Every structure is written in structure tokens, then in C-alpha cells.
Amino acid sequence: MINTLADCGVEFCIANPGTSEMHLVQALDAVPRVKSVLALFEGVCTGAADGIGRMTGKPAATLLHLGPGMANGIANLHNARRANSPMINIVGNHPNFHVGHDAPLTSDIDTLACNFSCWIKSECTADSLAQDGADAYTATLRQSTGSTGQIATLIMGADAAWGECDGPATPNALPQRSKVNESAVESVASVIEKDGSTTAILLEHHGSEQASMTAASKIATKYGCRMYNGTFPARVDGGPGRVKIDRLPYFPEHVFATLDGVNNLILVGGSIPVSFFAYKGQPAQLIPEGCKVTRLSYVEEDAIDAMERLADRLGASNAAVTTFEKQEIDKPSGELNTKIIVQSIAATLPEDVVICTDSGGGVAAYPLCQSRSQNSWLSLTGGAIGQGGPCSVGAALACPGQRVLAMLGDGGAAYTIQALWTQARQNQDVTTVIFANNSYNILDVEYGRLGVTEVGEIAASLFDIGNPSIDWVALARGFGVPGGKADTGEELCTLLEKSYATPGPFIIQANGEIKR
Numbered sequence: 001m002i003n004t005l006a007d008c009g010v011e012f013c014i015a016n017p018g019t020s021e022m023h024l025v026q027a028l029d030a031v032p033r034v035k036s037v038l039a040l041f042e043g044v045c046t047g048a049a050d051g052i053g054r055m056t057g058k059p060a061a062t063l064l065h066l067g068p069g070m071a072n073g074i075a076n077l078h079n080a081r082r083a084n085s086p087m088i089n090i091v092g093n094h095p096n097f098h099v100g101h102d103a104p105l106t107s108d109i110d111t112l113a114c115n116f117s118c119w120i121k122s123e124c125t126a127d128s129l130a131q132d133g134a135d136a137y138t139a140t141l142r143q144s145t146g147s148t149g150q151i152a153t154l155i156m157g158a159d160a161a162w163g164e165c166d167g168p169a170t171p172n173a174l175p176q177r178s179k180v181n182e183s184a185v186e187s188v189a190s191v192i193e194k195d196g197s198t199t200a201i202l203l204e205h206h207g208s209e210q211a212s213m214t215a216a217s218k219i220a221t222k223y224g225c226r227m228y229n230g231t232f233p234a235r236v237d238g239g240p241g242r243v244k245i246d247r248l249p250y251f252p253e254h255v256f257a258t259l260d261g262v263n264n265l266i267l268v269g270g271s272i273p274v275s276f277f278a279y280k281g282q283p284a285q286l287i288p289e290g291c292k293v294t295r296l297s298y299v300e301e302d303a304i305d306a307m308e309r310l311a312d313r314l315g316a317s318n319a320a321v322t323t324f325e326k327q328e329i330d331k332p333s334g335e336l337n338t339k340i341i342v343q344s345i346a347a348t349l350p351e352d353v354v355i356c357t358d359s360g361g362g363v364a365a366y367p368l369c370q371s372r373s374q375n376s377w378l379s380l381t382g383g384a385i386g387q388g389g390p391c392s393v394g395a396a397l398a399c400p401g402q403r404v405l406a407m408l409g410d411g412g413a414a415y416t417i418q419a420l421w422t423q424a425r426q427n428q429d430v431t432t433v434i435f436a437n438n439s440y441n442i443l444d445v446e447y448g449r450l451g452v453t454e455v456g457e458i459a460a461s462l463f464d465i466g467n468p469s470i471d472w473v474a475l476a477r478g479f480g481v482p483g484g485k486a487d488t489g490e491e492l493c494t495l496l497e498k499s500y501a502t503p504g505p506f507i508i509q510a511n512g513e514i515k516r
């Protein structure tokens, strides 16, 4: 099975093994062309595999220990599903003859896996395993409704793993994205021809790839449309020379303000914007009243082909593309706050950087960074915090030679801090900036949005993570990652530049009043 996965194109297995996976470990030992990487917590395995999926478009494997091991990885499997990342989980299990005796680690793994998997196989035998591997690979790329990439979970009894088989299976032919019907292109074209200046094109998932956004930009130039990405895209490549585009904001009232005056919304790859959370008396869908929605492509369809055909049909193929322009950004000075941190990050940003953001870290830096350096920006897609650190591990595995910058809230970072150990073990070029405000600040903000004007002592204690305050540099040292603390813009810029100039991982604790 491992050889089959390698023949299909799997390059990495991010593992946290146990006794039920020993034969898998033996197989990985025999197949070094699949790079086996140890992570100390399963949320790091799954978040790293997500990062690999986003940067390569191919699934990485995870190796997880029965139900409890997989359960530890579920928050980041949820984020990966939201990102449409392809991934193959290999989960060990007791053999059938053992399950019936209810040994301590026995649990209903299928039920757990249903939540995030689009393909599950739990009745594997030694004879079926190699073909199961080939089928799992295909399943991760299957273009079925609701997904561009998917999560396949192979639950493998130890008897399947220790049995004999005939050798690897032949990889399946890869599925292709389906093309949208001409009628979809035609109906969007007539909306834009009639009412281009009040039309917004929302580009998500496959629609947020450069080629698709390039076609959208040409149409926007000719017809005066607006164009947006969703609030938290899985990956968008940006920076000087790349297509200029804004993101929809986070809070519902800001989305309404952004879309004010939009009479037509064109969906490319995604869906109608939805409020992240529900608020009493507020609508779930965030489009102006009376706005007409027209879909060009579903998530599984070929958005690039669709946008290029649309541009052709509208006679916009030769129109100008608006790109981000390079801007010099001065290094700031003075005590750290959100603005100074953002400016320090943008002013020092290296070229071709992969950026992972999580929770309270770095979302605010997005606009300014686009006028500084080319980057691939990976967001927290599913709102389950503790994703950015693991994702940076995966991005660094997928993109050796590129610097990875992880910007993490101190709350979010505490969920999966074990990611640092794998960064140190693999000597990865990852710079982690912790936005250390000693607080679950966004929860404080959301509490206020309920109309609560006085935060009680108990409530305050549930949003305060500064007592005791966390020493991130000491923690990182414990995991084998060097670092430093910054209280001012000058210190932060110096540490960032030092990190970018030095191979290997580095952590920076940015202390300050950081608000969202």
C-alpha cells in the first residue's frame, strides 16, 4: 500500500504511531521515497498534511493511532475539509478478532471519521490494501459536489497490515474537473453586459487561482465590476505583479458595507457569503437586499476554464489586468501595537514567502504585505484555532527553499505548540511570530457585541491568558527552536531580519497591545 501511494504521488507521511500501526511503520521504513515525519500531537500531523495539500495540490498521508489518535487530529481535519485539501489518513485499528473483546483502545472510528471524510474504507484485508491505497488517492482528488479536494480515511486492522499480499497496485487514472455548461457562461455574461458596474465577482476555491483571477480582472477593467476573495481563503497567491483583489471582511456589518451598491453577485467556485457567527436578529447571508446571485461555477468545476471563456465571450480577453504595485514600506519604531507589528512584518517581508495565519495573528497584515513581496497566503479556513503552526510545518515540507512565516495569536498557538518540535527536528525555515497580547481578545470583542457592557470577574478570567503569562521563547527553546522577544518596532524588525537571514526555525514573541 505504501509503495502504491508513492507510485500515485504521495511524498509525505506525517505520523504519530502506536502499537496497532507497527506494521505500517515497518512498511514506511522499507519505502524511504515517502518521507516519514514525526509530529508529537495528531493536530500537528493533520494540520501539516493540510499545508502540504494546499501548497502542492496533492494529498499527504497521515498515520494516526486508532480512534483517540485520530480524534486528537480532528480540529485540523475540519480546517482541512473547509480548505478542500486532499489528504489520506491511515488509521490503525485492532484486528476483527480483537475488536469483539472491547480492549481499552477500542472505539467507533468510522463514526468519528464520517465527520470530515468523503471516502472511508474500514474493511481492509491484506489482499485489498494496495488497491485501497490507489483508490484513497483518487478519492482525495475526486471532483464530486461540495469538494475540490477531499479527505480519504483508511482504517486498517492490524491483521490486514500483517497479512501477505501480491505487491503494489497500479495507480488509477486521475479525475479531471468538469467544465461548466455554456448556459452558465451565457447567463453571467448577460448580467455583466447589462449591469457590470454594480456587479461583484466572488472568487473562491479554484476560482481564487491566479489564472481565474486574471480573467476576472480583465472583465473588471472592461465592465467596471468589483472582485473579491472570501474572508478566509485556503490559499491565494499575491504580492506585486499578481492580480489585485480584496477580501471580504470578517464582521457582517463590514461585509454589508463592502458590498453596498452591489446589485449582482457572481459566484465563482464558492457560495453566498455567510456570517461567521449568528447574531440575534441578524441575517445569516451577507448580501445586500435585492442583490441577484448568479453562479458561474461550483466548487468542483473548472473555474479557470469558466472565467477564461467568460472573458472571451465578453470580449475582455485583451483588457488590462490590475496588479498589486510594489511600495517601499518604512520600518517603524515605538512600542508594539497591531499597526506597528503589521508595518514591521510588511517592511521586512522576504520574497516568495509562504504565510500561515491563525486566530489573532496576522490577518490585519494582509493588505500591506501585498504591496511588498510575492507570497502565498494560507488562512484559517474552518475557524478551529491551532492550525497555523502545523500548517507551517506542512508548507515548509512542501516548499523547501522558501521561507515560511507563521503569524499566530498567543491563544491559537497554545493549542498546537508541538509544531515547533517538528520544525526543529526537520530544520525548517519557519519564522513564527506570536502576537502576545496575553488575551483571547476576539472573545472579549464578541462578548461586547452581545451588548454586554460590563465584563464580570469570571468572564474576564475566561478571556485572560496572561495569568500566568506564557514565556514563548522559553517554551520554544524547550522544543529546540531559538527565538527572541520584541517590545518595539525596531526590535521586531531586527529579529525578523535575523530570522530570514538564518536557516532553520525561529520564534519571535511580539509583546504589545494587539487588538482585532
Ligand SMILES: Cc1ncc(C[n+]2csc(CCOP(=O)(O)OP(=O)(O)O)c2C)c(N)n1
Pocket: 075, 358, 359, 360, 361, 383, 384, 385, 386, 408, 409, 410, 411, 412, 413, 437, 439, 440, 441, 442, 443, 514, 515, 516
Ligand atoms: C478549537 C477552537 N477552540 C476554541 C475556539 C474559540 N476561540 C476563538 S478565538 C479564541 C481565542 C483567540 O485568541 P488569540 O489567538 O490569542 O487571538 P486574539 O483573539 O487575542 O487576537 C478562542 C478560544 C476556536 N475558535 N477553536
